[in-house]
Amino acid sequence: MPTELSREPVPVRPGQDGTWAVILPEAGLFGEGRSVARLRDGERAGWRTELQAEFALTSRQPGEPHSALTHGTTTVLVGGREGRTGPSSVASLDPYRGTVAWRRELPPGTRVSLPQDISTAVLLTTTCTAKSCRLTGWNIGSGGRLWSRTVPGPVKVLDSCRGDALALESGLRTYCPPYLVTGDRVGTVGLEDGAVRWEAGLRPPSGTVDRIARYHDRTVTVTAPAEGSCRATVLASGSGSGEGDRGWRHDFVWDQPQAPRDPETGCRWDRRIPLYVGHTMVLPDKDGALVVDPYFGTLRPGRRLAPGEYLVSEGTGRETVRAQGRPDRALSQDSGRSDRPAGLGPGSRAIGRNFWQDGDRLVYVDRGEVLWEGRSDCRAFGQPDKGGTVSYCDGGQLVRLGATHRD
Numbered sequence: 568m569p570t571e572l573s574r575e576p577v578p579v580r581p582g583q584d585g586t587w588a589v590i591l592p593e594a595g596l597f598g599e600g601r602s603v604a605r606l607r608d609g610e611r612a613g614w615r616t617e618l619q620a621e622f623a624l625t626s627r628q629p630g631e632p633h634s635a636l637t638h639g640t641t642t643v644l645v646g647g648r649e650g651r652t653g654p655s656s657v658a659s660l661d662p663y664r665g666t667v668a669w670r671r672e673l674p675p676g677t678r679v680s681l682p683q684d685i686s687t688a689v690l691l692t693t694t695c696t697a698k699s700c701r702l703t704g705w706n707i708g709s710g711g712r713l714w715s716r717t718v719p720g721p722v723k724v725l726d727s728c729r730g731d732a733l734a735l736e737s738g739l740r741t742y743c744p745p746y747l748v749t750g751d752r753v754g755t756v757g758l759e760d761g762a763v764r765w766e767a768g769l770r771p772p773s774g775t776v777d778r779i780a781r782y783h784d785r786t787v788t789v790t791a792p793a794e795g796s797c798r799a800t801v802l803a804s805g806s807g808s809g810e811g812d813r814g815w816r817h818d819f820v821w822d823q824p825q826a827p828r829d830p831e832t833g834c835r836w837d838r839r840i841p842l843y844v845g846h847t848m849v850l851p852d853k854d855g856a857l858v859v860d861p862y863f864g865t866l867r868p869g870r871r872l873a874p875g876e877y878l879v880s881e882g883t884g885r886e887t888v889r890a891q892g893r894p895d896r897a898l899s900q901d902s903g904r905s906d907r908p909a910g911l912g913p914g915s916r917a918i919g920r921n922f923w924q925d926g927d928r929l930v931y932v933d934r935g936e937v938l939w940e941g942r943s944d945c946r947a948f949g950q951p952d953k954g955g956t957v958s959y960c961d962g963g964q965l966v967r968l969g970a971t972h973r974d
Contacts, residue, residue, distance in 0.1 A: 669710030
């Protein structure tokens with residue numbers, strides 16, 4: 568049964584959708600609109616900061632104006648000004664005091680991202696023209712410039728961590744370098760020195776490479792659906808692991824049943840929908856989504872869903888097949904139910920162990936039985952660093968729950 572462990576004022580009210588633009592539960596950081604706050608916890612001091620209008624946190628797209636990029640306890644604010652379509656400046660918050668640690672102005676047309684590897688994260692700014700791209704790496708702690716490099720020719724820079732990634736799960740961000748894509752080459756940029764390393768034997772597919780990811784020793788590129796025909800390509804580089812292979816490729820007509828038609832291409836396409844769902848990769852084919860292993864892809868037999876079906880992850884680590892007007896079912900067995908408890912809607916999600924949220928309804932379920940129910944004014948969140956506790960909003964109070972499980 569859930570036990571209330573703590574109750575304190577909500578540090579920053581969430582947005583209208585019940586979420587925060589910045590939320591780092593392990594660091595106690597919350598940010599939305601003009602306010603950022605850190606909860607006091609033991610010897611950790613709490614604070615609250617009111618931001619300038621330029622850095623108001625209203626975007627949920629990291630790297631866009633009025634958004635934030637986070638790594639560990641570091642928060643980099645991305646500013647926006649009237650008359651600018653892209654970021655206007657960046658600033659870092661001191662996590663211990665809530666003050667601005669450093670700030671940098673950005674030239675028009677600059678993109679901002681936060682690529683990382685296992686041990687390093689670098690703030691990357693890129694300014695591209697038809698003739699070249701200027702890339703600069705900045706130390707996220709001090710704001711000092713680490714390196715700067717100009718890559719000649721028409722080049723596209725892709726953020727494989729967030730904005731141009733194939734997944735939403737932070738667990739896939741252990742190594743997500745910035746990628747460079749030209750008409751005939753794909754390469755990465757070293758975070759420590761800015762060195763460009765072109766991948767031997769990898770030529771980008773025809774079309775506009777729109778998303779990219781590193782999966783173990785493979786680079787996976789995905790093109791945007793072509794206007795009118797909606798044709799797209801997924802291309803994965805070869806592997807040197809084991810017996811090795813030459814990679815894999817899949818050409819298909821893009822169709823995501825859960826997405827509206829994009830006005831520019833005429834295709835049912837929403838690039839915010841992840842292509843990695845749970846432990847699988849979904850290729851949204853008009854003939855039925857093809858579910859494949861994200862590493863081996865079409866080198867191994869995949870599974871074709873029926874037209875109109877798509878995959879979702881409810882936070883349980885298992886994939887659920889969904890289609891309009893049909894009951895959800897688990898991907899792992901055709902006749903199996905989804906993990907979602909009875910009585911909860913298809914928008915429900917699991918939060919930690921046994922907790923589920925359906926709209927503002929929060930329930931604790933054990934062995935199929937609802938043992939506790941409450942209401943949350945925000946998107947509840949788990950805290951693995953605190954023993955798997957779950958926090959939710961009860962009016963103006965942030966409540967943290969623990970649970971005792973039945974044997």
